[in-house]
Amino acid sequence: xxxxxxxxxxxxxxxxxxxxxxxxxxxxxxxxxxxxxxxxxxxxxxxxxxxxxxxxxxxxxxxxxxxxxxxxxxxxxxxxxxxxxxxxxxxxxxxxxxxxxxxxxxxxxxx
Amino acid sequence: xxxxxxxxxxxxxxxxxxxxxxxxxxxxxxxxxxxxxxxxxxxxxxxxxxxxxxxxxxxxxxxxxxxxxxxxxxxxxxxxxxxxxxxxxxxxxxxxxxxxxxxxxxxxxxxxxxxxx
Numbered sequence: 001x002x003x004x005x006x007x008x009x010x011x012x013x014x015x016x017x018x019x020x021x022x023x024x025x026x027x028x029x030x031x032x033x034x035x036x037x038x039x040x041x042x043x044x045x046x047x048x049x050x051x052x053x054x055x056x057x058x059x060x061x062x063x064x065x066x067x068x069x070x071x072x073x074x075x076x077x078x079x080x081x082x083x084x085x086x087x088x089x090x091x092x093x094x095x096x097x098x099x100x101x102x103x104x105x106x107x108x109x110x111x
Numbered sequence: 112x113x114x115x116x117x118x119x120x121x122x123x124x125x126x127x128x129x130x131x132x133x134x135x136x137x138x139x140x141x142x143x144x145x146x147x148x149x150x151x152x153x154x155x156x157x158x159x160x161x162x163x164x165x166x167x168x169x170x171x172x173x174x175x176x177x178x179x180x181x182x183x184x185x186x187x188x189x190x191x192x193x194x195x196x197x198x199x200x201x202x203x204x205x206x207x208x209x210x211x212x213x214x215x216x217x218x219x220x221x222x223x224x225x226x227x228x
Contacts, residue, residue, distance in 0.1 A: 092154075098205065099157060100157070
Protein backbone atom coordinates (compact mmCIF):
# COMPACT_ATOMS: atom_id res chain seq x y z
CA UNK A 1 0.00 0.00 0.00
CA UNK A 2 1.41 3.39 -0.95
CA UNK A 3 2.09 5.83 1.88
CA UNK A 4 1.04 9.44 2.24
CA UNK A 5 2.29 11.47 -0.72
CA UNK A 6 2.96 15.17 -0.50
CA UNK A 7 3.79 17.47 -3.38
CA UNK A 8 5.83 19.45 -3.99
CA UNK A 9 8.63 18.37 -1.64
CA UNK A 10 10.44 21.68 -1.84
CA UNK A 11 9.42 25.13 -2.98
CA UNK A 12 10.59 28.69 -2.72
CA UNK A 13 8.23 31.66 -2.75
CA UNK A 14 8.52 35.35 -2.07
CA UNK A 15 6.60 37.44 0.44
CA UNK A 16 3.09 38.25 -0.65
CA UNK A 17 2.72 35.26 -2.95
CA UNK A 18 0.42 32.36 -2.29
CA UNK A 19 1.13 28.65 -2.26
CA UNK A 20 -0.87 25.46 -2.60
CA UNK A 21 0.36 22.15 -1.18
CA UNK A 22 -1.13 18.79 -2.02
CA UNK A 23 -1.53 15.61 0.00
CA UNK A 24 -2.71 12.19 -1.13
CA UNK A 25 -3.60 9.98 1.84
CA UNK A 26 -3.20 6.25 2.12
CA UNK A 27 -5.88 4.48 0.15
CA UNK A 28 -8.98 4.00 2.30
CA UNK A 29 -8.12 6.71 4.82
CA UNK A 30 -10.76 9.41 4.95
CA UNK A 31 -9.13 11.76 7.46
CA UNK A 32 -6.30 14.11 6.54
CA UNK A 33 -4.55 16.41 9.01
CA UNK A 34 -2.03 19.16 8.36
CA UNK A 35 0.77 20.25 10.67
CA UNK A 36 3.32 23.04 10.47
CA UNK A 37 6.81 22.27 11.79
CA UNK A 38 9.31 25.03 12.54
CA UNK A 39 12.45 25.07 14.71
CA UNK A 40 10.97 27.70 17.00
CA UNK A 41 7.38 26.52 17.38
CA UNK A 42 7.76 22.80 16.81
CA UNK A 43 4.83 20.84 15.42
CA UNK A 44 1.59 22.76 15.36
CA UNK A 45 -1.78 21.50 14.23
CA UNK A 46 -3.33 23.39 11.33
CA UNK A 47 -6.55 21.55 10.50
CA UNK A 48 -8.14 18.19 9.93
CA UNK A 49 -10.53 17.15 7.18
CA UNK A 50 -12.81 14.16 7.18
CA UNK A 51 -15.09 13.26 4.29
CA UNK A 52 -14.58 16.68 2.68
CA UNK A 53 -15.50 18.56 5.88
CA UNK A 54 -13.17 20.46 8.17
CA UNK A 55 -13.45 18.69 11.49
CA UNK A 56 -10.93 20.59 13.59
CA UNK A 57 -8.90 23.75 13.19
CA UNK A 58 -5.79 24.96 14.96
CA UNK A 59 -4.90 28.48 15.95
CA UNK A 60 -3.67 29.88 12.65
CA UNK A 61 -4.75 33.03 10.81
CA UNK A 62 -7.28 32.93 8.01
CA UNK A 63 -4.47 33.08 5.44
CA UNK A 64 -4.16 29.34 6.03
CA UNK A 65 -6.95 27.34 4.45
CA UNK A 66 -7.55 23.86 3.21
CA UNK A 67 -9.97 21.59 1.51
CA UNK A 68 -10.55 17.94 0.85
CA UNK A 69 -11.84 16.33 -2.29
CA UNK A 70 -14.19 13.40 -2.73
CA UNK A 71 -11.22 11.07 -3.28
CA UNK A 72 -9.84 12.18 0.13
CA UNK A 73 -6.95 14.07 -1.42
CA UNK A 74 -6.37 17.34 0.37
CA UNK A 75 -4.85 20.68 -0.41
CA UNK A 76 -3.78 23.48 1.84
CA UNK A 77 -3.32 27.04 0.72
CA UNK A 78 -1.40 29.89 2.29
CA UNK A 79 -2.10 33.35 0.92
CA UNK A 80 -0.06 36.52 1.30
CA UNK A 81 3.02 34.64 2.41
CA UNK A 82 5.14 35.99 5.24
CA UNK A 83 8.73 35.15 6.12
CA UNK A 84 7.48 33.33 9.21
CA UNK A 85 5.54 30.89 7.07
CA UNK A 86 8.79 29.18 6.12
CA UNK A 87 8.37 25.70 7.51
CA UNK A 88 7.99 22.02 6.86
CA UNK A 89 4.31 21.31 6.24
CA UNK A 90 3.36 17.78 7.14
CA UNK A 91 0.26 15.95 6.09
CA UNK A 92 -1.00 12.86 7.86
CA UNK A 93 -3.80 10.46 7.11
CA UNK A 94 -5.54 8.53 9.83
CA UNK A 95 -6.79 4.99 9.93
CA UNK A 96 -9.83 3.78 11.82
CA UNK A 97 -7.85 3.22 15.03
CA UNK A 98 -6.75 6.85 15.03
CA UNK A 99 -3.14 6.21 14.14
CA UNK A 100 -1.58 8.98 12.06
CA UNK A 101 0.59 8.16 9.08
CA UNK A 102 2.75 11.07 7.99
CA UNK A 103 4.06 12.07 4.61
CA UNK A 104 7.60 13.33 4.14
CA UNK A 105 6.44 16.92 4.08
CA UNK A 106 6.63 19.95 1.84
CA UNK A 107 9.43 22.33 2.76
CA UNK A 108 8.43 25.90 2.05
CA UNK A 109 10.95 28.72 2.02
CA UNK A 110 9.67 32.27 1.87
CA UNK A 111 12.16 34.92 0.75
CA UNK B 112 -6.42 22.01 26.79
CA UNK B 113 -3.84 19.28 26.76
CA UNK B 114 -0.10 19.91 26.67
CA UNK B 115 3.08 17.87 26.41
CA UNK B 116 6.51 18.58 27.86
CA UNK B 117 9.71 16.94 26.75
CA UNK B 118 12.25 18.37 29.19
CA UNK B 119 15.35 17.19 27.34
CA UNK B 120 16.10 19.08 24.13
CA UNK B 121 19.17 17.02 23.31
CA UNK B 122 20.48 13.70 24.63
CA UNK B 123 23.74 11.99 23.75
CA UNK B 124 24.35 8.31 24.45
CA UNK B 125 26.95 5.78 23.39
CA UNK B 126 25.99 2.95 21.10
CA UNK B 127 24.93 -0.03 23.19
CA UNK B 128 23.93 2.08 26.17
CA UNK B 129 20.41 2.25 27.48
CA UNK B 130 18.11 5.16 26.69
CA UNK B 131 15.23 6.89 28.40
CA UNK B 132 13.45 9.89 26.90
CA UNK B 133 11.11 11.77 29.18
CA UNK B 134 7.61 12.93 28.40
CA UNK B 135 5.10 14.57 30.72
CA UNK B 136 1.58 15.49 29.74
CA UNK B 137 -1.17 17.65 31.11
CA UNK B 138 -4.77 16.53 30.63
CA UNK B 139 -7.72 16.09 32.92
CA UNK B 140 -8.33 12.45 32.15
CA UNK B 141 -6.37 9.64 30.58
CA UNK B 142 -5.33 10.71 27.11
CA UNK B 143 -4.11 8.70 24.20
CA UNK B 144 -0.31 8.84 24.12
CA UNK B 145 2.12 8.40 21.25
CA UNK B 146 5.81 8.42 20.49
CA UNK B 147 7.00 9.33 17.01
CA UNK B 148 10.47 9.42 15.49
CA UNK B 149 11.66 11.75 12.74
CA UNK B 150 14.84 11.28 10.75
CA UNK B 151 16.31 14.27 8.89
CA UNK B 152 14.25 15.25 5.88
CA UNK B 153 11.59 12.70 6.69
CA UNK B 154 8.10 12.68 8.07
CA UNK B 155 7.17 11.20 11.44
CA UNK B 156 6.97 7.48 12.05
CA UNK B 157 4.93 6.01 14.89
CA UNK B 158 7.02 4.04 17.39
CA UNK B 159 4.24 3.08 19.79
CA UNK B 160 0.96 4.21 21.27
CA UNK B 161 -1.05 3.85 24.45
CA UNK B 162 -4.82 3.91 24.46
CA UNK B 163 -5.69 1.81 27.50
CA UNK B 164 -4.87 -1.45 29.27
CA UNK B 165 -1.34 -2.60 30.05
CA UNK B 166 0.71 0.44 31.00
CA UNK B 167 3.90 -0.98 29.48
CA UNK B 168 3.68 -0.68 25.73
CA UNK B 169 5.97 -2.35 23.24
CA UNK B 170 6.74 -0.67 19.96
CA UNK B 171 8.83 -1.07 16.87
CA UNK B 172 12.63 -1.07 16.70
CA UNK B 173 12.94 -2.41 20.25
CA UNK B 174 11.37 0.61 21.96
CA UNK B 175 8.96 0.49 24.87
CA UNK B 176 7.17 3.10 26.93
CA UNK B 177 5.49 3.07 30.30
CA UNK B 178 2.39 5.07 31.17
CA UNK B 179 2.44 6.30 34.75
CA UNK B 180 -0.80 8.02 35.65
CA UNK B 181 0.44 9.24 39.04
CA UNK B 182 3.34 11.06 37.40
CA UNK B 183 1.51 12.07 34.19
CA UNK B 184 4.42 10.57 32.31
CA UNK B 185 4.96 8.39 29.28
CA UNK B 186 8.71 7.83 29.07
CA UNK B 187 10.29 6.05 26.13
CA UNK B 188 13.00 3.45 26.75
CA UNK B 189 15.35 1.23 24.83
CA UNK B 190 17.80 -1.17 26.52
CA UNK B 191 20.56 -0.91 23.91
CA UNK B 192 20.79 1.97 21.45
CA UNK B 193 21.97 1.50 17.86
CA UNK B 194 23.63 4.18 15.75
CA UNK B 195 20.59 4.14 13.46
CA UNK B 196 18.43 5.36 16.36
CA UNK B 197 19.91 8.86 16.04
CA UNK B 198 16.93 11.04 15.20
CA UNK B 199 14.43 13.40 16.79
CA UNK B 200 11.77 11.91 19.01
CA UNK B 201 8.36 13.42 19.66
CA UNK B 202 5.86 12.58 22.34
CA UNK B 203 2.24 13.42 21.55
CA UNK B 204 -1.07 13.40 23.37
CA UNK B 205 -4.50 13.00 21.84
CA UNK B 206 -7.92 13.55 23.38
CA UNK B 207 -10.06 10.45 22.98
CA UNK B 208 -13.10 10.65 20.75
CA UNK B 209 -16.28 8.78 21.48
CA UNK B 210 -15.53 6.71 18.39
CA UNK B 211 -12.35 5.44 20.01
CA UNK B 212 -9.87 7.31 17.88
CA UNK B 213 -7.89 10.37 18.95
CA UNK B 214 -8.61 13.97 18.17
CA UNK B 215 -5.81 16.02 16.68
CA UNK B 216 -2.54 15.42 18.43
CA UNK B 217 -0.58 17.91 20.52
CA UNK B 218 3.14 17.32 20.18
CA UNK B 219 6.00 17.99 22.53
CA UNK B 220 8.94 20.06 21.36
CA UNK B 221 11.02 16.99 20.62
CA UNK B 222 14.24 15.43 21.90
CA UNK B 223 17.20 15.18 19.56
CA UNK B 224 19.13 11.95 20.11
CA UNK B 225 22.81 11.69 19.19
CA UNK B 226 24.47 8.28 19.30
CA UNK B 227 28.23 8.10 19.77
CA UNK B 228 30.17 5.19 18.26
